[in-house]
Amino acid sequence: xxxxxxxxxxxxxxxxxxxxxxxxxxxxxxxxxxxxxxxxxxxxxxxxxxxxxxxxxxxxxxxxxxxxxxxxxxxxxxxxxxxxxxxxxxxxxxxxxxxxxxxxxxxxxxxxxxxxxxxxxxxxxxxxxxxxxxxxxxxxxxxxxxxxxxxxxxxxxxxxxxxxxxxxxxxxxxxxxxxxxxxxxxxxxxxxxxxxxxxxxxxxxxxxxxxxxxxxxxxxxxxxxxxxxxxxxxxxxxxxxxxxxxxxxxxxxxxxxxxxxxxxxxxxxxxxxxxxxxxxxxxxxxxxxxxxxxxxxxxxxxxxxxxxxxxxxxxxxxxxxxxxxxxxxxxxxxxxxxxxxxxxxxxxxxxxxxxxxxxxxxxxxxxxxxxx
Amino acid sequence: xxxxxxxxxxxxxxxxxxxxxxxxxxxxxxxxxxxxxxxxxxxxxxxxxxxxxxxxxxxxxxxxxxxxxxxxxxxxxxxxxxxxxxxxxxxxxxxxxxxxxxxxxxxxxxxxxxxxxxxxxxxxxxxxxxxxxxxxxxxxxxxxxxxxxxxxxxxxxxxxxxxxxxxxxxxxxxxxxxxxxxxxxxxxxxxxxxxxxxxxxxxxxxxxxxxxxxxxxxxxxxxxxxxxxxxxxxxxxxxxxxxxxxxxxxxxxxxxxxxxxxxxxxxxxxxxxxxxxxxxxxxxxxxxxxxxxxxxxxxxxxxxxxxxxxxxxxxxxxxxxxxxxxxxxxxxxxxxxxxxxxxxxxxxxxxxxxxxxxxxxxxxxxxxxxxxxxxxxxxxxxxxxxxxxxxxxxxxxxxxxxxxxxxxxxxxxxxxxxxxxxxxxxxxxxxxxxxxxxxxxxxxxxxxxxxxxxxxxxxxxxxxxxxxxxxxxxxxxxxxxxxxxxxxxxxxxxxxxxxxxxxxxxxxxxxxxxxxxxxxxxxxxxxxxxxxxxxxxxxxxxxxxxxxxxxxxxxxxxxxxxxxxxxxxx
Numbered sequence: 001x002x003x004x005x006x007x008x009x010x011x012x013x014x015x016x017x018x019x020x021x022x023x024x025x026x027x028x029x030x031x032x033x034x035x036x037x038x039x040x041x042x043x044x045x046x047x048x049x050x051x052x053x054x055x056x057x058x059x060x061x062x063x064x065x066x067x068x069x070x071x072x073x074x075x076x077x078x079x080x081x082x083x084x085x086x087x088x089x090x091x092x093x094x095x096x097x098x099x100x101x102x103x104x105x106x107x108x109x110x111x112x113x114x115x116x117x118x119x120x121x122x123x124x125x126x127x128x129x130x131x132x133x134x135x136x137x138x139x140x141x142x143x144x145x146x147x148x149x150x151x152x153x154x155x156x157x158x159x160x161x162x163x164x165x166x167x168x169x170x171x172x173x174x175x176x177x178x179x180x181x182x183x184x185x186x187x188x189x190x191x192x193x194x195x196x197x198x199x200x201x202x203x204x205x206x207x208x209x210x211x212x213x214x215x216x217x218x219x220x221x222x223x224x225x226x227x228x229x230x231x232x233x234x235x236x237x238x239x240x241x242x243x244x245x246x247x248x249x250x251x252x253x254x255x256x257x258x259x260x261x262x263x264x265x266x267x268x269x270x271x272x273x274x275x276x277x278x279x280x281x282x283x284x285x286x287x288x289x290x291x292x293x294x295x296x297x298x299x300x301x302x303x304x305x306x307x308x309x310x311x312x313x314x315x316x317x318x319x320x321x322x323x324x325x326x327x328x329x330x331x332x333x334x335x336x337x338x339x340x341x342x343x344x345x346x347x348x349x350x351x352x353x354x355x356x357x358x359x360x361x362x363x364x365x366x367x368x369x370x371x372x
Numbered sequence: 373x374x375x376x377x378x379x380x381x382x383x384x385x386x387x388x389x390x391x392x393x394x395x396x397x398x399x400x401x402x403x404x405x406x407x408x409x410x411x412x413x414x415x416x417x418x419x420x421x422x423x424x425x426x427x428x429x430x431x432x433x434x435x436x437x438x439x440x441x442x443x444x445x446x447x448x449x450x451x452x453x454x455x456x457x458x459x460x461x462x463x464x465x466x467x468x469x470x471x472x473x474x475x476x477x478x479x480x481x482x483x484x485x486x487x488x489x490x491x492x493x494x495x496x497x498x499x500x501x502x503x504x505x506x507x508x509x510x511x512x513x514x515x516x517x518x519x520x521x522x523x524x525x526x527x528x529x530x531x532x533x534x535x536x537x538x539x540x541x542x543x544x545x546x547x548x549x550x551x552x553x554x555x556x557x558x559x560x561x562x563x564x565x566x567x568x569x570x571x572x573x574x575x576x577x578x579x580x581x582x583x584x585x586x587x588x589x590x591x592x593x594x595x596x597x598x599x600x601x602x603x604x605x606x607x608x609x610x611x612x613x614x615x616x617x618x619x620x621x622x623x624x625x626x627x628x629x630x631x632x633x634x635x636x637x638x639x640x641x642x643x644x645x646x647x648x649x650x651x652x653x654x655x656x657x658x659x660x661x662x663x664x665x666x667x668x669x670x671x672x673x674x675x676x677x678x679x680x681x682x683x684x685x686x687x688x689x690x691x692x693x694x695x696x697x698x699x700x701x702x703x704x705x706x707x708x709x710x711x712x713x714x715x716x717x718x719x720x721x722x723x724x725x726x727x728x729x730x731x732x733x734x735x736x737x738x739x740x741x742x743x744x745x746x747x748x749x750x751x752x753x754x755x756x757x758x759x760x761x762x763x764x765x766x767x768x769x770x771x772x773x774x775x776x777x778x779x780x781x782x783x784x785x786x787x788x789x790x791x792x793x794x795x796x797x798x799x800x801x802x803x804x805x806x807x808x809x810x811x812x813x814x815x816x817x818x819x820x821x822x823x824x825x826x827x828x829x830x831x832x833x834x835x836x837x838x839x840x841x842x843x844x845x846x847x848x849x850x851x852x853x854x855x856x857x858x859x860x861x862x863x864x865x866x867x868x869x870x871x872x873x874x875x876x877x878x879x880x881x882x883x884x885x886x887x888x889x890x891x892x893x894x895x896x897x898x899x900x901x902x903x904x905x906x907x908x909x910x911x912x913x914x915x916x917x918x919x920x921x922x923x924x925x926x927x928x929x930x931x932x933x934x935x936x937x938x939x940x941x942x
Contacts, residue, residue, distance in 0.1 A: 183877045208881030215884045226884065253875045259902055288854035289862040291870060325863045352869065354849045354898050 003246035004038040008169040009073040015091045019078035040248030061149045065097045081156045085129040088150045186244035195307030201296040217255045219298035224258030257299040262348035269311035270343040276319030276332035284328040295346035455481045461674030478683045491529040492667045495655035502759035505731035506641040508684035514618040517645030523619040527581040534678040536578035543588035585618040586631045600638045623767035630767030640724045643759045687734040698786045705785035709778040712797030725760045732756030750783035798824045798843035806853040814858040842934035872906045892932045907931045
């Protein structure tokens with residue numbers, strides 16, 4: 001499994017340099033300790049088409065262009081950590097390689113000129129260091145200034161920890177800086193072929209922040225299981241290890257989808273001005289109400305799932321929707337405006353899994369091996 | 373000329389009185405004759421009364437009909453018409469027979485007579501069918517009545533008529549030695565405890581009355597419980613004991629205390645003995661005139677009570693085969709309705725009610741020549757119910773209107789008819805909707821959902837919130853229920869369902885941890901996950917918004933219980 005973490009690339013007597021890098025970490029280590037990725041995704045399912053915007057702190061930190069960092073690590077975003085800010089700033093002025101960022105280059109040049117004249121120069125580069133009192137555990141990393149990449153040792157230690165004893169040069173954020181309703185999850189992109197259509201989506205292994213239970217929630221091909229980590233089928237585990245990526249999932253409970261099952265996949269038509277038929281389409285038979293969500297969510301597909309690509313029939317289904325729910329018995333109408341910008345995407349009409357003969361436990365058996 | 377005469381039993385407002393109207397047909401010769409058993413109006417709201425039996429028939433037309441015509445025959449030759457004088461006991465066959473030797477049916481034997489009035493107990497006609505049901509079942513009967521209500525005398529005379537060895541114990545005074553005898557010193561020397569019975573002790577008694585049962589000596593309370601429940605004491609079996617009656621004054625009377633719930637629950641029938649001050653003038657006069665006079669027993673082995681009780685027992689298998697399914701449905705729905713009103717009946721009591729009703733129907737069947745129209749069953753059951761609710765003995769008087777409502781609800785269910793939604797209970801209403809047993813318009817459905825959802829959001833008692841949540845889940849988990857709802861209402865339920873399942877990201881870990889530690893027995897595994905999530909979320913919301921810390925497991929158990937009440941058990 002890959003995760004974004006800080007890797008120590010520079011160890012001087014007075015400073016430490018860290019760069020953001022993709023690090024391969026066994027999932028088991030994540031279940032054992034408090035390991036959080038520098039990358040997080042904001043999932044919103046309420047707006048029909050799921051928005052999964054992946055972010056990481058590397059976009060907030062400046063490339064580490066220091067002459068003491070060599071090879072491929074040169075220029076990666078990262079942090080410069082000193083025992084005090086002054087020590088780190090002085091090191092920056094001494095070792096920064098100009099030619100990458102105009103603003104910092106100018107500032108460093110000015111500081112170097114002042115230093116050569118014997119004048120005070122640290123105040124010129126002060127803006128690159130984090131202010132006192134920031135970097136503590138409740139800090140929202142999104143609000144951090146892009147240029148604040150110089151941290152004191154104390155600030156760093158309050159926000160990051162060594163990933164594991166066996167990975168001494170890798171540091172991951174404590175829960176602190178990301179303490180914003182986030183669950184760590186290993187995400188694997190997947191393609192599901194249903195009715196001749198390829199549906200993109202994600203398999204998710206949720207790693208709750210409760211290391212005592214060491215339980216995981218696994219969605220694989222839409223099937224869900226919640227149980228001890230060690231009971232996960234090795235084939236499934238291997239897939240997550242090889243292709244998975246650890247991200248923090250924010251603002252969403254991905255595990256809730258184990259309670260739903262998709263009955264219909266419908267492609268949003270482009271023609272949004274037409275009016276649907278007053279008679280319910282046949283595929284809505286037996287569905288009094290269905291939750292309309294992005295088809296990429298990790299939800300199980302019913303064995304008799306219907307795939308609706310035909311624009312007219314899709315219109316007949318979607319015109320019976322209001323605020324994210326499709327209801328049979330509603331009269332035909334034109335498509336709600338919210339669908340316009342989503343044309344061409346796949347939505348799933350989901351119903352509670354209890355409406356089917358198949359329950360979550362049945363699904364789990366395909367993912368996990370052995371008895372409880 | 374033929375006219376109908378309706379007699380309203382007036383002046384009785386107590387549960388035992390039961391509004392009842394009798395119909396009799398008056399022939400042109402002004403002489404009463406038995407008309408066909410009237411087909412009773414199945415409409416429970418009708419002013420008409422319950423089905424009546426042949427004992428109502430011989431009513432003289434020239435007198436203004438008293439409310440209790442069966443109790444005191446108003447004939448010119450009262451003594452001549454006593455059944456035990458008109459018929460004779462055939463000891464060889466063990467039955468009463470006509471003068472010509474042909475067997476007489478109980479209905480004909482008691483025609484115009486109250487069974488207990490033959491024993492010199494007046495004004496108790498309304499409870500005698502319950503007493504007979506209790507005797508036929510052989511299960512404990514509790515008589516609740518004011519002092520001087522002839523509870524002891526009635527029991528004593530019943531036992532005497534049945535020719536059983538009887539003793540009335542005063543539970544407030546009786547000592548251990550009184551009921552089991554004295555320890556046998558010889559047995560003690562052998563290292564075992566045996567008791568030497570005395571004339572007072574329980575051994576050998578066939579019929580006992582535990583008087584003042586609510587004021588039992590504290591040291592003996594559990595022993596009485598054991599005797600009443602299992603007919604044994606201190607491991608000593610009492611195989612000969614066939615009938616156990618208890619007696620107590622109504623809770624609330626000066627110096628009386630309500631009966632302990634466990635003890636009250638052991639009595640199958642709770643019969644309220646009429647107070648003389650609530651009786652009709654005729655009954656009152658009869659009570660005053662008869663005083664303690666005991667009309668005595670028939671000669672020889674003849675027994676009137678044992679004979680009728682045997683007849684009832686013989687009729688019970690037929691009742692079971694004819695009405696068994698209906699009775700079970702009736703009791704289940706009755707209990708569901710009462711539970712919704714916070715009058716809960718445990719499983720044992722529901723079983724007792726069913727047995728008690730079956731016996732009561734058998735009694736009525738015997739007095740109606742074996743015929744109870746199906747349309748009349750509902751009202752027979754309603755009358756039977758009067759003596760099957762345990763709450764009065766515990767000091768909680770079940771309002772008559774609630775019992776009537778429950779009966780109406782259960783009778784509708786028994787007939788397989790759709791019912792209107794119960795007025796107050798979400799869960800029952802939701803369960804009815806899920807089962808498609810409801811006829812309600814869109815506005816009523818919408819209102820029901822509004823009340824469910826607002827109760828879920830209202831942070832009152834956790835039980836109320838959880839009951840509303842169970843109702844929401846019952847609706848949301850059933851596509852049939854959702855189809856019953858108006859379109860926009862479906863959406864509201866589904867939104868509430870969806871929101872209730874979703875956990876805060878920070879809570880997922882602790883949810884998993886707690887959910888793994890918790891088991892829900894009896895609940896369909898398929899619905900355990902949503903039930904757990906809803907309980908968890910409700911617990912957290914109460915904790916966050918109101919600072920009320922509730923135990924997750926406790927919340928879960930309550931919600932699971934409600935879900936099972938709502939028909940979600942596996």
